[in-house]
Amino acid sequence: MNANESLNYSLIVPIYNEEKTIPELYRRLSAVMDSLDGTVELILINDGSSDRSLEMMRELHQQDARVCYLSFARNFGHQTAVTAGLNYSRGTAIIVLDADLQDPPELIPQLLEQWRQGYYVVYARRTKRRKEGWFKRFTAYTFYRLLRYLADVDIPADTGDFCLMDRKVVELLNRMPERDRYIRGLRAWVGFPQTAIQYEREPRFAGEVKYTFRKSFALAINSLVSFSKVPLRLATYLGLFSAFLALIMAFLVLYWRFYQPNSPLTGMAAIIVSIFFLGSVQLICIGILGEYIGRIYEEVKGRPLYTLAEVVGFER
Incomplete structure (x- = not known):
């Protein structure tokens, strides 16, 4: 599935109805990519968007050869979109981040710095959630600590999918056949040296929140069942x-x-x-x-x- 050409870095961004954020997302990611000391690809995954997201991805590919994209035949979900990006990535270091800009692209150099020090997984840990209600903060705080207590592996608290993974880790994830995927749990399961950087989570740049309470609850149930008996x-x-x-x-x-x-x-x-x-x-x-x-x-x-x-x- 992967091309023979090897790249230094792969950036993976799932997209679902993000036409309002894509221009700013590309502007900030492009500035980061220009500053990197090697070849880079930006992989956008269209997860069955119903707005102009796919059209905008096509335009970005026409103006910047570093932009690659996958388009699902229908909506398959965020974790599956991340998985598809991992399947097609060719970089030695692979960075996953969300399109809503709550994961600041400007932190990518810090992730790479820790990777160069020998860590195979570098995840971003949230120290503060800006402009989120008390209920969201309380449920997230409770869930992450409950999962860490019950899970068979040590899944770090207050971390999302925003992370860097070494090629060796990604190849292991790509060989895992399971369907109900919880990426942040799987990357902990594979082992290897892992560390964290701290950051304050910004509010969504534009558009509507994609992870509603129902979807967040379903993800929580999936993570508990997948990693705990x-x-x-x-x-x-x-x-x-x-x-x-x-x-x-x-x-x-x-x-x-x-x-x-x-x-x-x-x-x-x-x-x-x-x-x-x-x-x-x-x-x-x-x-x-x-x-x-x-x-x-x-x-x-x-x-x-x-x-x-x-x-x-x-x-x-």
Whole structure:
């Protein structure tokens, strides 16, 4: 899939309805690329945009040969778009960043500096989220620490997909066949020396937020299921806990029946509460099993991870 020509740097930017940010994104990325001490390619991935994003990507390729682009046949999601960029990248160092300019392109030289010191993965850690509501900050803070506590690998907190990866790491990621991908977890799983740089996350430059609460929640569930078996153990613990409560309830019912036959706790209320409790435990356990079984179902179908309508700029 990769061309034989080797480049020094690859910049990967997923694009989904970003026509308002693309001009400023290219201006700032172009300035960074001009300052780099080697050959560079800018890989834009159109993730099924419905605005003028694809047309603008074509125009950028016409005016700058360093700009390459992939266009999906439909929307496949952010993590899949990043994966496609990694598949087609040819650089020795690969940098992934978002198109909304919350990941400042001007930090790329700092990422490269750490890479030259021998680190295979250099990720950007957010120290502050500017102009984000308290609910977003609270849920993000809680999620990253919960994931780090539950995951089988050490996934750094307060980090996104903004990072640099060495070619060796990217080749390992490209050989991983799994479909429900969580890039920041996979890059931690492969190992190798990793470090962080600190930055303050800026607000979105323009346009609407793409990661809504629903999408963020789905990503959180995916990351937990992909990198932790704790939810399955939780189902077991819930079953044991409910069985223990049921045993206690049985002794209490017998006690009330023989020693306090007029007690209101022996009526329908206690029975209904018990039924609802056991029913909820069963549904939770079924839901947890369903998450894992659903991922097995997706994996065994063996469909391509994505389909491409256009592949431009990788011939050179």
